[in-house]
Each structure stands twice: as structure tokens, then as C-alpha cells.
Amino acid sequence: MxxxxxxxxxxxxxxxxxxxxxxxxxxxxxxxxxxxxxxxxxxxxxxxxxxxxxxxxxxxxxxxxxxxxxxAPLRQMRLIDDTGRLVRAPETLFDSAEIDLDAFGYNVLxxxxxxxxxxxxxxxxxxxxxxxxxxxxxxxxxxxxxxxxxxxxxxxxxxxxxxxxxxxxxxxxxxxxxRWSYPQSALVANLSHQRPHDDTSTEFHTPHGPFTLVPLKGNRSSLVWVGEPKEIVAMQALDDAAFAREVERHAKSILGPMTLESGRQVFPLSxxxxxxxxxxxxxxxxxxxxxxxxxxxxxxxxxxxxxxxxxxxxxxxxxxxxxxxxxxxxxxxxxxxxxxxxxxxxxxxxxxxxxxxxxxxxxxxxxxxxxxxxxxxxxxxxxxxxxxxxxxxxxxxxx
CATH class of the missing domain: 3.50.50.60 (FAD/NAD(P)-binding domain)
Structure with missing residues (x-):
């Protein structure tokens, strides 16, 4: 050089x-x-x-x-309303093939x-x-x-x-x-799971923010969990096995049992x-x-x-x-x-x-x-x- x-x-x-x-x-x-x-x-x-x-x-x-x-390719994006409110949106699926793309994008560490x-x-x-x-x-x-x-x-x-x-x-x-802030924190982590994600990113909309699982290579996904600060702090305090079970529960077991791969990181949203x-x-x-x-x-x-x-x-x-x-x-x-x-x-x-x-x-x-x-x-x-x-x-x- x-x-x-x-x-x-x-x-x-x-x-x-x-x-x-x-x-x-x-x-x-x-x-x-x-x-x-x-x-x-x-x-x-x-x-x-x-x-x-x-x-x-x-x-x-x-x-x-x-x-x-x-x-890992992101070929489909699925939105699920998990707010539990009186008015809820129907499940919505976006497929990259519909706009002539092999994938919307690719998720990488x-x-x-x-x-x-x-x-x-x-x-x-x-x-x-x-x-x-x-x-x-x-x-x-x-x-x-x-x-x-x-x-x-x-x-x-x-x-x-x-x-x-x-x-x-x-x-x-x-x-x-x-600058501005939100009454939310985000938790990010990477997990492996029993079932394949089929190149589909799944986003659950909760009353306190989105809970999103994004495909990684193999039977693995990255998690972005946005929620109330006290909820996120409680999830951060769990041991690895208990945390993985909570993620599986919030994900309605669509990917089966999970194992935490990386340390959890938490940060306030702004x-x-x-x-x-x-x-x-x-x-x-x-x-x-x-x-x-x-x-x-x-x-x-x-x-x-x-x-x-x-x-x-x-x-x-x-x-x-x-x-x-x-x-x-x-x-x-x-x-x-x-x-x-x-x-x-x-x-x-x-x-x-x-x-x-x-x-x-x-x-x-x-x-x-x-x-x-x-x-x-x-x-x-x-x-x-x-x-x-x-x-x-x-x-x-x-x-």
C-alpha cells in the first residue's frame, strides 16, 4: 500500500x-x-x-x-400480528420471487x-x-x-x-x-434450532415492538427482540437454556427447540x-x-x-x-x-x-x-x- x-x-x-x-x-x-x-x-x-x-x-x-x-438468503418475509388486541392484522407474506428477485437480501454475521x-x-x-x-x-x-x-x-x-x-x-x-428516544430496548442474539427456516424471516408484532427471527446459514437464525425495557432486562437475566425456551415460546415453536449460540446484547432504542x-x-x-x-x-x-x-x-x-x-x-x-x-x-x-x-x-x-x-x-x-x-x-x- x-x-x-x-x-x-x-x-x-x-x-x-x-x-x-x-x-x-x-x-x-x-x-x-x-x-x-x-x-x-x-x-x-x-x-x-x-x-x-x-x-x-x-x-x-x-x-x-x-x-x-x-x-443466508432472505427469500420470504412473514409478518404475524401477535398483539392480542381487538383489531389485529392478518398474517402477511412477502415473496421475493413476486418482484423477480432470487432473494430480498442476505443475512451475514x-x-x-x-x-x-x-x-x-x-x-x-x-x-x-x-x-x-x-x-x-x-x-x-x-x-x-x-x-x-x-x-x-x-x-x-x-x-x-x-x-x-x-x-x-x-x-x-x-x-x-x-435526537429522540423510545420506551423500548432491543435484545439481539444468535440461535440454532431444530427445524429449517426455509429462507424465511419471521416478524411477530407484539404490543411492545417486533420480535424478529432472521435466517442464518444452516438451521440458525439471528434474533432482534424489541420490547419494554423491564421485559428485555428480565430476558437478559435468564440462563442460556431458559432464555432459549422463552424465545421458542415467543416464536410459537415454528422453528422447534432452540439453543443460544452467542452472548446476548441489549441496548436502549433511540x-x-x-x-x-x-x-x-x-x-x-x-x-x-x-x-x-x-x-x-x-x-x-x-x-x-x-x-x-x-x-x-x-x-x-x-x-x-x-x-x-x-x-x-x-x-x-x-x-x-x-x-x-x-x-x-x-x-x-x-x-x-x-x-x-x-x-x-x-x-x-x-x-x-x-x-x-x-x-x-x-x-x-x-x-x-x-x-x-x-x-x-x-x-x-x-x-
Whole structure:
């Protein structure tokens, strides 16, 4: 790998989680001299469902072929109303074949995904600096980055901020955020089970949030259990065998007896949205720009669309002879992302809050919506296509 110097480095990506690694790979493949700043990703037993549009992005980077053997296809998605309320929605099944897809997406262990990305980085022209960014100073013609353990700062035209929801880079750009919370916590774990999942993700809608089992390779599934904090804390406190029995009970034994494979992780549910995704030579991607509940497999998929649109904005700026970190390029990126981010956050937030609502008319509207989705083919197919990737999604355009 080439050793970057401040006077010839175009882009620094700060933050080395999956979004940061993919951003560095994509920008480097598009011909920009790129530095990735951040320590290696920590072990992460959670999973990520990569939807079809994300698979296409990873395919263009030449790394999907290494991820595919490690991932389980999601060919069907089943929604079951388990609220026990007076008005309940009928069971609804979405089948990827109906919109001419082999699968909606593929579920993969984060550890496996990170391993493939690390291997791709090692073979790329991306310069890796495995240290934290201490200070970030945006200016009129570049961004200076003080890096832990380095005597001289790194200077770049554009900084890509992928350093998470408490981002120093976002603060340096002067970008404000809106934050909110939910009266819920989420528990995630991986389990093996006796019966096959048949490549079907099953989501039980409960009065306190969705309880979702997503296929993994073999007779295994990842669990995302959203509920009242006291309920989730009680589940976390059970021993492994008792917890597996509770999961089987909540899943109506559709997958048979279960065995816990990985440690359980619990976190409170919250949301965050940056007021803009670009300012002062700093572009935000991933959880630096948006955070919402783990519902509908939208998190990393939205982040990958951030990365793809940022790459488009940089390429277009270069072809027009413009500064890749200048106002025109960043405005084009922000415009391209606005509708996608706003609609995804609104959709996930609305779905979650309708589950929590005790107001009968809201329950009736939700039930009617799912009834129509199950019975009206054109509506069902539209919802499936929009769930995989927004059809209106704009492309970055420079002025």
C-alpha cells in the first residue's frame, strides 16, 4: 500500500466500521487517493441483512463473491400480528420471487462481513492508519486531522465522517443533530434450532415492538427482540437454556427447540438525524448521519446508499473540474440523500409507534394497511420494491 502524504491525499475516511471500510474501498476504486483512519473493528456477534441494492454495491466493488458463501438468503418475509388486541392484522407474506428477485437480501454475521472487508482493504490502494483522529480542523481549502501517535497532521480535500453517533468529525463540521428516544430496548442474539427456516424471516408484532427471527446459514437464525425495557432486562437475566425456551415460546415453536449460540446484547432504542449530511468539507455517512431502531433491515443498507451517492458526487465534481470537498459537490451529495434518509426514518418510526399505540383508530389503520398489502398485488409489489431500495432515489448532481 502507498504511504499517503498530506499534499497528495484527496480523501480521509474517519471511522473504520463497515460503513467506513466500504466508503474507503469505493472511493479508492473510483480513483481517489484515500486514507482510512481508525482502529480495526472489534469483534461483533450481531448480524446484518444486506438487501438487494446493497448486494449490487458490494458486487460492483468485487467483494460480494467473498460474502455470498457466508450469508443466508432472505427469500420470504412473514409478518404475524401477535398483539392480542381487538383489531389485529392478518398474517402477511412477502415473496421475493413476486418482484423477480432470487432473494430480498442476505443475512451475514458482522464478524464475517468485517473479515471480508479487512481482506479487501489489505489488497487495495487504501492507506490504513490504525489510530484515532484526535482533532479535526476544516478550512477553506482543506481539512487538517491530528492523528493519535503521529507528529504531523494529515491534510485532505474531503473528510468522510463515519465515526458513529457521537462523531467528533460531525461536531467539527458544525452540523447539529435531532435526537429522540423510545420506551423500548432491543435484545439481539444468535440461535440454532431444530427445524429449517426455509429462507424465511419471521416478524411477530407484539404490543411492545417486533420480535424478529432472521435466517442464518444452516438451521440458525439471528434474533432482534424489541420490547419494554423491564421485559428485555428480565430476558437478559435468564440462563442460556431458559432464555432459549422463552424465545421458542415467543416464536410459537415454528422453528422447534432452540439453543443460544452467542452472548446476548441489549441496548436502549433511540433515533438521531443530522440536520444536513455535508458541511465545511466534511460529508457524513452511516450512523454519523442517521440512527433508528433495528426494524426492517434498513440501517447499513441506508448507509451503503450514502456511500454510493457520495462516490457519485465526488466523481461528478471531478469530471466537471470542481473541488471534491467544495460547496457544489457537498450540496449535490446532501440533495441526493435527503429524500432517502427522511423517508426511511419516517417509515421505521411510524411502524414502530403504531405498534405501541393503544388508540383503536390507529390500530385499525395499521390492520387495514397490512390487509391491503396481503390482498392487493400491485400494492404488495410496490411495498416490496420500496423496501429493498427507494425507486425515487436521486443521483448526486453538481451545479
Amino acid at each position: 502507498n504511504q499517503a502524504t498530506a499534499d497528495r491525499t484527496e480523501i480521509a475516511v474517519v471511522g473504520s466500521g463497515p460503513s467506513g471500510m466500504i466508503a474507503a474501498l469505493l472511493l479508492s476504486r473510483r480513483g481517489f487517493s484515500t486514507v482510512l483512519v481508525g482502529p480495526r473493528a472489534k469483534a461483533d456477534p450481531r448480524t446484518t441483512a444486506l438487501l438487494d441494492a446493497s448486494v449490487a454495491i458490494l458486487g460492483d466493488l468485487g467483494i460480494w463473491e467473498d460474502i455470498a458463501p457466508l450469508a 458482522n464478524n464475517d462481513l468485517n473479515s471480508v472487508l479487512e481482506k479487501a482493504l489489505a489488497a487495495s490502494s487504501v492507506t490504513r492508519i490504525e489510530a484515532l483522529a484526535d482533532a479535526i480542523r476544516p478550512g477553506d481549502d482543506g481539512v487538517e486531522i491530528d492523528i493519535e501517535g503521529r507528529a504531523t497532521p494529515l491534510r485532505v480535500q474531503l473528510l468522510v465522517a463515519s465515526d458513529g453517533r457521537s462523531s467528533r468529525a460531525r461536531d467539527a463540521a458544525g452540523i447539529a443533530v435531532q 433515533g438521531m438525524k443530522a440536520k444536513t449530511v455535508a458541511a465545511n468539507r466534511i460529508a457524513l455517512v452511516g450512523e454519523t448521519a442517521h440512527v433508528f431502531p433495528p426494524i426492517g433491515a434498513q440501517g447499513l443498507n441506508l448507509s451503503l446508499r450514502d456511500v454510493a451517492d457520495l462516490g457519485d458526487a465526488c466523481e461528478r465534481a471531478r469530471s466537471n473540474g470542481q473541488d471534491i470537498g467544495g460547496g457544489a459537490a457537498l450540496s449535490a451529495y446532501a440533495a441526493a440523500r435527503r429524500g432517502d434518509i427522511d423517508t426511511r426514518i419516517f417509515g421505521v418510526d411510524t411502524l414502530n409507534r403504531t405498534l405501541l399505540a393503544d388508540f383503536l383508530p390507529i390500530q385499525m389503520v395499521r390492520g387495514l394497511g397490512l390487509y391491503l398489502a396481503g390482498r392487493v398485488g400491485p400494492l404488495r409489489r410496490l411495498l416490496m420494491r420500496e423496501g429493498v431500495a427507494p425507486s425515487f432515489r436521486g443521483r448526486a448532481r453538481s451545479a
